[in-house]
Amino acid sequence: MNIPRDLLYTQSHEWVRIRGKHATVGITDFAQAQLGDLTYVELPAADDELSASDEAAVVESVKAASDVYAPLSGRVLEINSRVVEHPDIINRDPYGEGWLFKLEISDPSEKEDLLDADRYEEIIPEEE
Amino acid sequence: MKTPLYEAHVALGARMAPFAGWDMPIQYEGILAEHRHTRTRCGVFDICHMGEFELRGAAAEQDLERLLTARIRDLAVGRCRYGYLLNESGGALDDLTCYRFAADRFWLVVNAGTRADDAAWIRSHCSPETVFGDISDRTAKLDIQGPASRRAMESAFGTPMPDLGYFHFVELNLAGAPCVLSRTGYTGEFGYELYFPAERALDFWRRLLAAPDAKPVGLGARDTLRLEVGYPLYGHELGPSRTPAGVAGGRFMDLSKPFIGRDAVKAELDRGPRERLVGLRLEGRRAARAGARIFAEGREIGAVTSGSFAPSIGAAIALGYVAEEVSTSAAPLEIEAGGARLRARVEALPFYRDGTARKDVR
Numbered sequence: 001m002n003i004p005r006d007l008l009y010t011q012s013h014e015w016v017r018i019r020g021k022h023a024t025v026g027i028t029d030f031a032q033a034q035l036g037d038l039t040y041v042e043l044p045a046a047d048d049e050l051s052a053s054d055e056a057a058v059v060e061s062v063k064a065a066s067d068v069y070a071p072l073s074g075r076v077l078e079i080n081s082r083v084v085e086h087p088d089i090i091n092r093d094p095y096g097e098g099w100l101f102k103l104e105i106s107d108p109s110e111k112e113d114l115l116d117a118d119r120y121e122e123i124i125p126e127e128e
Numbered sequence: 129m130k131t132p133l134y135e136a137h138v139a140l141g142a143r144m145a146p147f148a149g150w151d152m153p154i155q156y157e158g159i160l161a162e163h164r165h166t167r168t169r170c171g172v173f174d175i176c177h178m179g180e181f182e183l184r185g186a187a188a189e190q191d192l193e194r195l196l197t198a199r200i201r202d203l204a205v206g207r208c209r210y211g212y213l214l215n216e217s218g219g220a221l222d223d224l225t226c227y228r229f230a231a232d233r234f235w236l237v238v239n240a241g242t243r244a245d246d247a248a249w250i251r252s253h254c255s256p257e258t259v260f261g262d263i264s265d266r267t268a269k270l271d272i273q274g275p276a277s278r279r280a281m282e283s284a285f286g287t288p289m290p291d292l293g294y295f296h297f298v299e300l301n302l303a304g305a306p307c308v309l310s311r312t313g314y315t316g317e318f319g320y321e322l323y324f325p326a327e328r329a330l331d332f333w334r335r336l337l338a339a340p341d342a343k344p345v346g347l348g349a350r351d352t353l354r355l356e357v358g359y360p361l362y363g364h365e366l367g368p369s370r371t372p373a374g375v376a377g378g379r380f381m382d383l384s385k386p387f388i389g390r391d392a393v394k395a396e397l398d399r400g401p402r403e404r405l406v407g408l409r410l411e412g413r414r415a416a417r418a419g420a421r422i423f424a425e426g427r428e429i430g431a432v433t434s435g436s437f438a439p440s441i442g443a444a445i446a447l448g449y450v451a452e453e454v455s456t457s458a459a460p461l462e463i464e465a466g467g468a469r470l471r472a473r474v475e476a477l478p479f480y481r482d483g484t485a486r487k488d489v490r
Contacts (some may be wrong), residue, residue, distance in 0.1 A: 088160075
Protein backbone atom coordinates (compact mmCIF):
# COMPACT_ATOMS: atom_id res chain seq x y z
CA MET A 1 0.00 0.00 0.00
CA ASN A 2 1.48 3.31 -1.11
CA ILE A 3 1.64 5.97 1.67
CA PRO A 4 3.86 8.91 0.59
CA ARG A 5 5.98 10.27 3.46
CA ASP A 6 5.47 13.94 2.57
CA LEU A 7 1.67 13.99 2.93
CA LEU A 8 -0.70 14.28 5.88
CA TYR A 9 -3.74 12.03 6.34
CA THR A 10 -7.13 11.72 8.03
CA GLN A 11 -8.80 8.80 9.82
CA SER A 12 -11.33 8.78 6.97
CA HIS A 13 -8.62 8.12 4.32
CA GLU A 14 -8.18 11.55 2.75
CA TRP A 15 -4.66 12.84 2.03
CA VAL A 16 -3.52 16.50 2.18
CA ARG A 17 -0.50 18.13 0.55
CA ILE A 18 0.18 21.49 2.25
CA ARG A 19 2.17 24.23 0.52
CA GLY A 20 2.05 27.41 2.55
CA LYS A 21 -1.60 28.50 2.78
CA HIS A 22 -2.78 26.04 0.13
CA ALA A 23 -3.83 22.43 0.62
CA THR A 24 -4.46 19.81 -2.10
CA VAL A 25 -6.85 17.01 -1.10
CA GLY A 26 -7.52 13.53 -2.45
CA ILE A 27 -8.34 10.00 -1.30
CA THR A 28 -5.60 7.56 -0.35
CA ASP A 29 -4.39 4.52 -2.25
CA PHE A 30 -6.01 2.40 0.47
CA ALA A 31 -9.35 4.16 -0.04
CA GLN A 32 -9.36 3.76 -3.83
CA ALA A 33 -8.36 0.09 -3.52
CA GLN A 34 -11.15 -0.57 -1.01
CA LEU A 35 -13.76 1.10 -3.22
CA GLY A 36 -12.59 -0.55 -6.45
CA ASP A 37 -13.17 0.90 -9.91
CA LEU A 38 -14.56 4.39 -9.41
CA THR A 39 -17.51 5.33 -11.61
CA TYR A 40 -18.77 8.66 -10.25
CA VAL A 41 -17.23 11.70 -8.58
CA GLU A 42 -19.00 14.79 -7.23
CA LEU A 43 -16.83 17.72 -6.19
CA PRO A 44 -17.52 20.92 -4.24
CA ALA A 45 -17.95 24.18 -6.16
CA ALA A 46 -15.13 26.70 -6.40
CA ASP A 47 -15.41 29.29 -3.61
CA ASP A 48 -17.36 26.93 -1.32
CA GLU A 49 -16.43 27.57 2.31
CA LEU A 50 -15.76 24.25 4.01
CA SER A 51 -15.26 23.48 7.69
CA ALA A 52 -13.01 20.62 8.73
CA SER A 53 -14.89 17.29 8.49
CA ASP A 54 -17.68 18.74 6.31
CA GLU A 55 -18.87 16.44 3.53
CA ALA A 56 -16.95 17.92 0.62
CA ALA A 57 -17.19 15.35 -2.19
CA VAL A 58 -18.73 11.99 -3.10
CA VAL A 59 -16.94 9.09 -4.76
CA GLU A 60 -18.74 5.98 -5.99
CA SER A 61 -17.61 2.65 -7.34
CA VAL A 62 -19.68 -0.11 -8.91
CA LYS A 63 -20.32 -1.55 -5.45
CA ALA A 64 -20.07 1.32 -2.96
CA ALA A 65 -20.50 5.05 -2.34
CA SER A 66 -18.36 7.09 0.02
CA ASP A 67 -18.32 10.67 1.27
CA VAL A 68 -15.06 12.59 1.17
CA TYR A 69 -14.60 14.95 4.14
CA ALA A 70 -12.74 18.24 4.21
CA PRO A 71 -9.52 17.57 6.17
CA LEU A 72 -9.15 21.30 6.99
CA SER A 73 -11.35 24.37 6.99
CA GLY A 74 -11.01 26.71 4.07
CA ARG A 75 -12.28 28.08 0.79
CA VAL A 76 -12.25 25.90 -2.34
CA LEU A 77 -9.75 27.41 -4.79
CA GLU A 78 -9.87 24.87 -7.58
CA ILE A 79 -11.46 21.52 -8.39
CA ASN A 80 -10.12 18.72 -10.61
CA SER A 81 -12.86 18.44 -13.22
CA ARG A 82 -10.89 15.80 -15.14
CA VAL A 83 -11.69 13.19 -12.47
CA VAL A 84 -15.40 13.92 -12.88
CA GLU A 85 -15.13 12.90 -16.54
CA HIS A 86 -12.65 10.07 -15.87
CA PRO A 87 -13.02 8.73 -12.32
CA ASP A 88 -10.56 5.92 -13.13
CA ILE A 89 -7.74 8.49 -12.88
CA ILE A 90 -8.19 8.29 -9.10
CA ASN A 91 -7.67 4.52 -9.18
CA ARG A 92 -4.55 4.87 -11.31
CA ASP A 93 -2.90 7.85 -9.60
CA PRO A 94 -4.60 8.73 -6.30
CA TYR A 95 -1.81 11.03 -5.04
CA GLY A 96 -1.09 12.76 -8.37
CA GLU A 97 -3.47 13.27 -11.29
CA GLY A 98 -6.31 11.96 -9.12
CA TRP A 99 -6.40 14.89 -6.69
CA LEU A 100 -9.91 16.21 -5.95
CA PHE A 101 -9.79 19.85 -4.81
CA LYS A 102 -7.53 22.60 -3.46
CA LEU A 103 -8.27 24.72 -0.41
CA GLU A 104 -7.07 28.03 0.93
CA ILE A 105 -6.47 27.08 4.57
CA SER A 106 -8.35 29.29 7.01
CA ASP A 107 -7.10 27.80 10.30
CA PRO A 108 -3.50 26.48 10.13
CA SER A 109 -3.76 25.11 13.68
CA GLU A 110 -6.04 22.33 12.39
CA LYS A 111 -2.95 20.72 10.84
CA GLU A 112 -2.21 19.36 14.32
CA ASP A 113 -5.25 17.06 14.01
CA LEU A 114 -3.94 15.34 10.86
CA LEU A 115 -1.90 12.13 10.83
CA ASP A 116 1.61 11.74 9.46
CA ALA A 117 2.43 8.76 7.23
CA ASP A 118 3.54 6.56 10.14
CA ARG A 119 0.38 7.13 12.13
CA TYR A 120 -1.83 6.71 9.05
CA GLU A 121 -0.15 3.40 8.29
CA GLU A 122 -1.05 2.20 11.79
CA ILE A 123 -4.79 2.64 11.21
CA ILE A 124 -4.84 0.69 7.94
CA PRO A 125 -5.91 -2.92 8.47
CA GLU A 126 -3.22 -5.49 7.71
CA GLU A 127 -3.44 -6.81 4.19
CA GLU A 128 -4.41 -10.46 4.07
CA MET B 129 -19.07 -22.17 3.20
CA LYS B 130 -16.31 -22.39 0.62
CA THR B 131 -16.39 -23.70 -2.94
CA PRO B 132 -13.65 -26.13 -4.07
CA LEU B 133 -11.99 -23.11 -5.75
CA TYR B 134 -11.69 -20.90 -2.66
CA GLU B 135 -7.89 -21.30 -2.40
CA ALA B 136 -7.50 -20.68 -6.13
CA HIS B 137 -9.39 -17.38 -5.85
CA VAL B 138 -7.27 -16.23 -2.92
CA ALA B 139 -4.10 -17.19 -4.83
CA LEU B 140 -5.30 -15.01 -7.75
CA GLY B 141 -5.65 -12.06 -5.37
CA ALA B 142 -9.45 -12.04 -5.52
CA ARG B 143 -11.40 -9.87 -3.12
CA MET B 144 -13.62 -12.32 -1.24
CA ALA B 145 -16.94 -11.47 0.40
CA PRO B 146 -19.91 -13.34 1.83
CA PHE B 147 -22.75 -14.12 -0.58
CA ALA B 148 -25.74 -16.30 0.43
CA GLY B 149 -23.64 -17.96 3.13
CA TRP B 150 -20.65 -18.59 0.82
CA ASP B 151 -17.28 -16.89 0.75
CA MET B 152 -17.19 -15.87 -2.91
CA PRO B 153 -14.85 -13.90 -5.22
CA ILE B 154 -16.32 -10.44 -5.88
CA GLN B 155 -13.54 -9.30 -8.20
CA TYR B 156 -10.04 -10.16 -9.41
CA GLU B 157 -8.51 -7.35 -11.48
CA GLY B 158 -11.57 -5.08 -11.23
CA ILE B 159 -15.29 -5.14 -11.94
CA LEU B 160 -15.14 -2.83 -14.98
CA ALA B 161 -12.36 -4.79 -16.72
CA GLU B 162 -14.00 -8.13 -15.94
CA HIS B 163 -17.36 -6.87 -17.19
CA ARG B 164 -15.86 -5.65 -20.49
CA HIS B 165 -13.84 -8.83 -20.89
CA THR B 166 -17.02 -10.93 -20.64
CA ARG B 167 -18.84 -8.76 -23.19
CA THR B 168 -15.97 -8.97 -25.69
CA ARG B 169 -14.00 -12.18 -24.94
CA CYS B 170 -14.64 -14.83 -22.30
CA GLY B 171 -15.25 -14.73 -18.56
CA VAL B 172 -15.02 -17.82 -16.33
CA PHE B 173 -17.19 -17.71 -13.21
CA ASP B 174 -17.10 -19.99 -10.15
CA ILE B 175 -20.79 -20.77 -9.61
CA CYS B 176 -20.26 -23.84 -7.42
CA HIS B 177 -22.39 -22.23 -4.70
CA MET B 178 -25.62 -22.74 -6.67
CA GLY B 179 -27.77 -25.79 -5.99
CA GLU B 180 -28.61 -28.74 -8.24
CA PHE B 181 -31.45 -31.18 -7.55
CA GLU B 182 -32.29 -34.37 -9.40
CA LEU B 183 -35.86 -35.74 -9.67
CA ARG B 184 -36.43 -39.21 -11.02
CA GLY B 185 -39.48 -41.40 -11.54
CA ALA B 186 -42.61 -41.78 -13.63
CA ALA B 187 -44.40 -39.08 -11.62
CA ALA B 188 -41.55 -36.52 -11.70
CA GLU B 189 -43.00 -34.69 -14.71
CA GLN B 190 -46.40 -34.32 -13.04
CA ASP B 191 -44.77 -33.22 -9.78
CA LEU B 192 -42.74 -30.54 -11.55
CA GLU B 193 -45.76 -29.42 -13.55
CA ARG B 194 -47.50 -28.69 -10.25
CA LEU B 195 -44.44 -27.17 -8.53
CA LEU B 196 -43.16 -24.90 -11.32
CA THR B 197 -44.78 -22.05 -13.22
CA ALA B 198 -43.11 -23.12 -16.47
CA ARG B 199 -44.75 -25.78 -18.67
CA ILE B 200 -42.86 -29.06 -18.32
CA ARG B 201 -44.91 -31.60 -20.31
CA ASP B 202 -43.65 -30.30 -23.67
CA LEU B 203 -40.08 -29.75 -22.49
CA ALA B 204 -38.00 -31.99 -24.78
CA VAL B 205 -35.05 -34.12 -23.64
CA GLY B 206 -31.92 -31.95 -23.98
CA ARG B 207 -33.79 -28.71 -23.36
CA CYS B 208 -34.09 -26.54 -20.27
CA ARG B 209 -36.62 -23.89 -19.28
CA TYR B 210 -36.66 -21.00 -16.81
CA GLY B 211 -39.49 -20.53 -14.33
CA TYR B 212 -40.52 -19.81 -10.76
CA LEU B 213 -41.23 -21.86 -7.67
CA LEU B 214 -44.16 -20.19 -5.86
CA ASN B 215 -45.88 -20.62 -2.50
CA GLU B 216 -49.66 -20.97 -2.19
CA SER B 217 -50.19 -17.21 -2.17
CA GLY B 218 -48.11 -16.78 -5.32
CA GLY B 219 -44.98 -15.44 -3.59
CA ALA B 220 -41.71 -16.41 -5.27
CA LEU B 221 -39.76 -19.04 -3.31
CA ASP B 222 -37.13 -19.11 -6.05
CA ASP B 223 -36.42 -18.66 -9.73
CA LEU B 224 -34.79 -21.67 -11.33
CA THR B 225 -34.02 -23.63 -14.48
CA CYS B 226 -35.49 -27.08 -15.14
CA TYR B 227 -33.46 -29.52 -17.31
CA ARG B 228 -34.99 -32.64 -18.88
CA PHE B 229 -32.57 -35.58 -19.25
CA ALA B 230 -35.18 -38.28 -19.99
CA ALA B 231 -38.92 -38.83 -19.83
CA ASP B 232 -38.49 -39.56 -16.12
CA ARG B 233 -35.34 -37.66 -15.12
CA PHE B 234 -34.93 -33.91 -14.46
CA TRP B 235 -32.56 -31.43 -12.86
CA LEU B 236 -33.46 -28.18 -11.14
CA VAL B 237 -30.75 -25.54 -10.80
CA VAL B 238 -31.57 -23.23 -7.90
CA ASN B 239 -30.14 -20.23 -6.07
CA ALA B 240 -27.58 -20.78 -3.30
CA GLY B 241 -29.49 -18.88 -0.64
CA THR B 242 -32.76 -20.74 -1.22
CA ARG B 243 -31.35 -24.23 -1.73
CA ALA B 244 -32.27 -25.73 1.66
CA ASP B 245 -35.78 -24.27 1.75
CA ASP B 246 -36.38 -25.24 -1.89
CA ALA B 247 -35.33 -28.83 -1.16
CA ALA B 248 -37.70 -29.08 1.80
CA TRP B 249 -40.58 -27.53 -0.16
CA ILE B 250 -40.08 -29.71 -3.23
CA ARG B 251 -39.69 -32.90 -1.16
CA SER B 252 -42.90 -32.18 0.72
CA HIS B 253 -44.83 -31.64 -2.54
CA CYS B 254 -43.52 -34.61 -4.54
CA SER B 255 -45.34 -37.91 -5.06
CA PRO B 256 -44.05 -40.69 -2.82
CA GLU B 257 -42.64 -42.57 -5.83
CA THR B 258 -40.51 -39.62 -7.05
CA VAL B 259 -36.86 -39.87 -6.01
CA PHE B 260 -35.50 -36.47 -5.02
CA GLY B 261 -31.76 -35.90 -4.62
CA ASP B 262 -29.83 -32.77 -3.67
CA ILE B 263 -26.67 -33.30 -5.75
CA SER B 264 -25.23 -29.82 -5.11
CA ASP B 265 -22.28 -30.92 -2.97
CA ARG B 266 -20.90 -33.33 -5.54
CA THR B 267 -21.65 -31.05 -8.51
CA ALA B 268 -19.32 -28.24 -9.54
CA LYS B 269 -20.60 -25.43 -11.79
CA LEU B 270 -18.54 -23.04 -13.89
CA ASP B 271 -20.11 -20.46 -16.19
CA ILE B 272 -18.13 -19.73 -19.36
CA GLN B 273 -19.60 -16.56 -20.85
CA GLY B 274 -18.74 -14.27 -23.71
CA PRO B 275 -18.28 -14.45 -27.50
CA ALA B 276 -14.97 -16.35 -27.21
CA SER B 277 -16.45 -19.05 -24.96
CA ARG B 278 -16.63 -21.79 -27.55
CA ARG B 279 -12.97 -21.36 -28.53
CA ALA B 280 -11.98 -21.23 -24.86
CA MET B 281 -13.81 -24.49 -24.14
CA GLU B 282 -12.32 -26.20 -27.20
CA SER B 283 -8.85 -25.08 -26.19
CA ALA B 284 -9.32 -26.07 -22.52
CA PHE B 285 -10.51 -29.59 -23.32
CA GLY B 286 -8.86 -30.22 -26.70
CA THR B 287 -12.09 -31.27 -28.38
CA PRO B 288 -14.70 -29.56 -30.56
CA MET B 289 -17.82 -28.34 -28.78
CA PRO B 290 -21.18 -29.51 -30.15
CA ASP B 291 -23.51 -27.04 -31.86
CA LEU B 292 -26.06 -26.16 -29.18
CA GLY B 293 -29.07 -23.88 -29.52
CA TYR B 294 -29.98 -21.41 -26.78
CA PHE B 295 -31.48 -23.27 -23.78
CA HIS B 296 -30.28 -26.63 -25.13
CA PHE B 297 -27.87 -28.87 -23.25
CA VAL B 298 -25.95 -32.09 -23.77
CA GLU B 299 -24.28 -34.73 -21.62
CA LEU B 300 -20.69 -35.30 -22.69
CA ASN B 301 -17.28 -36.39 -21.43
CA LEU B 302 -14.65 -33.72 -20.97
CA ALA B 303 -11.16 -34.69 -19.81
CA GLY B 304 -12.57 -38.06 -18.71
CA ALA B 305 -15.33 -36.57 -16.55
CA PRO B 306 -19.09 -36.84 -17.17
CA CYS B 307 -20.36 -33.30 -17.75
CA VAL B 308 -23.52 -31.39 -18.56
CA LEU B 309 -22.92 -28.55 -21.01
CA SER B 310 -25.78 -26.04 -21.19
CA ARG B 311 -26.07 -23.15 -23.69
CA THR B 312 -27.40 -20.76 -21.07
CA GLY B 313 -26.08 -18.06 -18.73
CA TYR B 314 -26.70 -14.93 -16.71
CA THR B 315 -24.77 -12.30 -18.68
CA GLY B 316 -26.65 -11.78 -21.96
CA GLU B 317 -23.67 -13.18 -23.88
CA PHE B 318 -23.06 -16.40 -25.78
CA GLY B 319 -21.73 -19.06 -23.43
CA TYR B 320 -22.23 -22.08 -21.28
CA GLU B 321 -23.12 -23.28 -17.84
CA LEU B 322 -20.96 -26.36 -17.22
CA TYR B 323 -21.78 -28.96 -14.54
CA PHE B 324 -19.27 -31.66 -13.60
CA PRO B 325 -17.98 -33.70 -10.62
CA ALA B 326 -16.84 -31.46 -7.78
CA GLU B 327 -13.47 -33.22 -7.41
CA ARG B 328 -12.48 -31.94 -10.86
CA ALA B 329 -13.21 -28.30 -10.04
CA LEU B 330 -9.61 -27.12 -9.72
CA ASP B 331 -8.47 -29.01 -12.83
CA PHE B 332 -11.30 -27.57 -14.96
CA TRP B 333 -10.74 -24.07 -13.56
CA ARG B 334 -7.03 -24.19 -14.46
CA ARG B 335 -7.70 -25.57 -17.92
CA LEU B 336 -10.20 -22.81 -18.67
CA LEU B 337 -8.02 -20.00 -17.35
CA ALA B 338 -5.17 -21.26 -19.56
CA ALA B 339 -7.38 -20.87 -22.65
CA PRO B 340 -6.85 -17.89 -24.94
CA ASP B 341 -9.05 -14.90 -24.13
CA ALA B 342 -10.36 -16.45 -20.89
CA LYS B 343 -10.14 -14.61 -17.56
CA PRO B 344 -11.69 -15.19 -14.14
CA VAL B 345 -14.70 -12.97 -13.44
CA GLY B 346 -16.24 -12.38 -10.01
CA LEU B 347 -19.74 -11.86 -8.69
CA GLY B 348 -19.35 -8.06 -8.95
CA ALA B 349 -19.27 -8.14 -12.76
CA ARG B 350 -21.83 -10.97 -12.82
CA ASP B 351 -24.22 -8.50 -11.17
CA THR B 352 -23.55 -5.59 -13.57
CA LEU B 353 -23.76 -7.94 -16.58
CA ARG B 354 -27.15 -9.35 -15.55
CA LEU B 355 -28.46 -5.89 -14.62
CA GLU B 356 -27.67 -4.51 -18.10
CA VAL B 357 -29.81 -7.24 -19.68
CA GLY B 358 -32.57 -6.88 -17.08
CA TYR B 359 -32.37 -10.34 -15.51
CA PRO B 360 -33.87 -10.50 -12.01
CA LEU B 361 -31.78 -11.52 -8.99
CA TYR B 362 -33.63 -13.52 -6.36
CA GLY B 363 -33.80 -11.54 -3.09
CA HIS B 364 -33.81 -8.24 -5.02
CA GLU B 365 -36.38 -8.36 -7.82
CA LEU B 366 -38.04 -11.59 -6.61
CA GLY B 367 -39.07 -12.71 -3.14
CA PRO B 368 -41.79 -14.46 -1.15
CA SER B 369 -43.76 -11.30 -0.40
CA ARG B 370 -44.84 -10.60 -3.99
CA THR B 371 -45.91 -12.66 -7.00
CA PRO B 372 -44.04 -12.45 -10.33
CA ALA B 373 -47.20 -11.06 -12.01
CA GLY B 374 -45.49 -7.68 -12.41
CA VAL B 375 -42.30 -9.15 -13.90
CA ALA B 376 -41.87 -9.30 -17.69
CA GLY B 377 -45.61 -9.08 -18.30
CA GLY B 378 -46.28 -12.38 -16.55
CA ARG B 379 -43.88 -14.41 -18.75
CA PHE B 380 -42.45 -17.76 -17.60
CA MET B 381 -45.83 -18.78 -16.15
CA ASP B 382 -48.25 -21.10 -17.94
CA LEU B 383 -51.63 -20.13 -16.52
CA SER B 384 -53.38 -22.85 -18.54
CA LYS B 385 -52.11 -25.56 -16.17
CA PRO B 386 -52.60 -25.94 -12.42
CA PHE B 387 -49.50 -25.03 -10.38
CA ILE B 388 -49.01 -24.00 -6.76
CA GLY B 389 -49.72 -20.27 -6.51
CA ARG B 390 -51.54 -20.07 -9.85
CA ASP B 391 -54.84 -18.80 -8.48
CA ALA B 392 -53.14 -15.88 -6.72
CA VAL B 393 -51.07 -14.98 -9.78
CA LYS B 394 -54.05 -15.29 -12.12
CA ALA B 395 -56.23 -13.09 -9.93
CA GLU B 396 -53.51 -10.45 -9.88
CA LEU B 397 -52.95 -10.60 -13.63
CA ASP B 398 -56.70 -10.44 -14.28
CA ARG B 399 -57.16 -7.24 -12.29
CA GLY B 400 -53.74 -5.91 -13.45
CA PRO B 401 -50.72 -5.83 -11.15
CA ARG B 402 -50.54 -2.65 -9.08
CA GLU B 403 -46.79 -2.46 -9.56
CA ARG B 404 -44.51 -3.55 -12.37
CA LEU B 405 -40.79 -4.24 -12.49
CA VAL B 406 -39.23 -1.75 -14.90
CA GLY B 407 -35.85 -0.62 -16.14
CA LEU B 408 -34.79 2.84 -15.01
CA ARG B 409 -32.21 4.90 -16.87
CA LEU B 410 -30.60 7.63 -14.76
CA GLU B 411 -29.37 10.86 -16.23
CA GLY B 412 -25.83 10.64 -14.92
CA ARG B 413 -23.24 8.21 -13.63
CA ARG B 414 -24.33 8.31 -10.00
CA ALA B 415 -26.07 5.06 -9.02
CA ALA B 416 -29.40 4.55 -7.28
CA ARG B 417 -29.13 1.67 -4.84
CA ALA B 418 -31.53 -1.07 -3.73
CA GLY B 419 -34.22 0.31 -1.41
CA ALA B 420 -34.10 3.89 -2.75
CA ARG B 421 -37.55 5.42 -3.10
CA ILE B 422 -38.82 6.57 -6.51
CA PHE B 423 -40.95 9.70 -6.96
CA ALA B 424 -43.12 11.09 -9.78
CA GLU B 425 -44.16 14.73 -9.39
CA GLY B 426 -43.20 14.52 -5.74
CA ARG B 427 -45.36 11.47 -5.03
CA GLU B 428 -43.71 8.21 -3.93
CA ILE B 429 -44.54 5.62 -6.61
CA GLY B 430 -42.04 2.81 -6.08
CA ALA B 431 -38.61 1.63 -5.01
CA VAL B 432 -35.35 0.48 -6.56
CA THR B 433 -34.49 -3.23 -6.24
CA SER B 434 -31.02 -3.17 -7.91
CA GLY B 435 -28.90 -0.32 -9.22
CA SER B 436 -25.39 0.36 -10.43
CA PHE B 437 -23.24 2.20 -12.90
CA ALA B 438 -23.57 0.18 -16.11
CA PRO B 439 -20.15 -0.26 -17.75
CA SER B 440 -21.47 -1.10 -21.26
CA ILE B 441 -24.01 1.74 -21.16
CA GLY B 442 -21.82 4.44 -19.63
CA ALA B 443 -24.60 5.61 -17.29
CA ALA B 444 -26.29 4.50 -14.11
CA ILE B 445 -29.22 2.09 -14.49
CA ALA B 446 -31.59 0.39 -12.08
CA LEU B 447 -34.43 -2.07 -11.78
CA GLY B 448 -37.36 -1.25 -9.57
CA TYR B 449 -41.06 -1.69 -8.95
CA VAL B 450 -43.20 1.30 -9.88
CA ALA B 451 -46.95 1.95 -9.88
CA GLU B 452 -48.70 0.51 -12.93
CA GLU B 453 -49.67 3.92 -14.35
CA VAL B 454 -46.03 5.07 -14.32
CA SER B 455 -44.58 1.83 -15.69
CA THR B 456 -45.28 2.63 -19.34
CA SER B 457 -44.80 6.40 -19.28
CA ALA B 458 -41.75 8.43 -20.18
CA ALA B 459 -42.51 10.89 -17.36
CA PRO B 460 -39.51 12.26 -15.46
CA LEU B 461 -38.90 10.43 -12.20
CA GLU B 462 -36.69 11.17 -9.22
CA ILE B 463 -34.80 8.57 -7.18
CA GLU B 464 -33.27 9.32 -3.80
CA ALA B 465 -29.52 8.74 -3.32
CA GLY B 466 -28.01 9.89 -0.06
CA GLY B 467 -29.35 13.42 0.37
CA ALA B 468 -29.71 13.95 -3.37
CA ARG B 469 -32.50 13.24 -5.85
CA LEU B 470 -31.40 11.67 -9.14
CA ARG B 471 -33.39 12.15 -12.34
CA ALA B 472 -34.49 9.01 -14.19
CA ARG B 473 -36.92 7.64 -16.75
CA VAL B 474 -38.48 4.25 -17.38
CA GLU B 475 -36.62 2.44 -20.17
CA ALA B 476 -37.63 -0.77 -21.98
CA LEU B 477 -35.52 -3.80 -21.05
CA PRO B 478 -32.91 -4.90 -21.85
CA PHE B 479 -30.75 -1.82 -21.41
CA TYR B 480 -27.93 -3.52 -23.31
CA ARG B 481 -29.10 -4.80 -26.68
CA ASP B 482 -25.90 -6.00 -28.34
CA GLY B 483 -25.51 -9.20 -26.29
CA THR B 484 -24.54 -12.39 -28.13
CA ALA B 485 -26.59 -14.81 -25.98
CA ARG B 486 -28.94 -15.85 -28.78
CA LYS B 487 -26.30 -15.81 -31.51
CA ASP B 488 -24.27 -18.76 -32.71
CA VAL B 489 -20.72 -17.60 -32.08
CA ARG B 490 -17.83 -19.69 -33.41
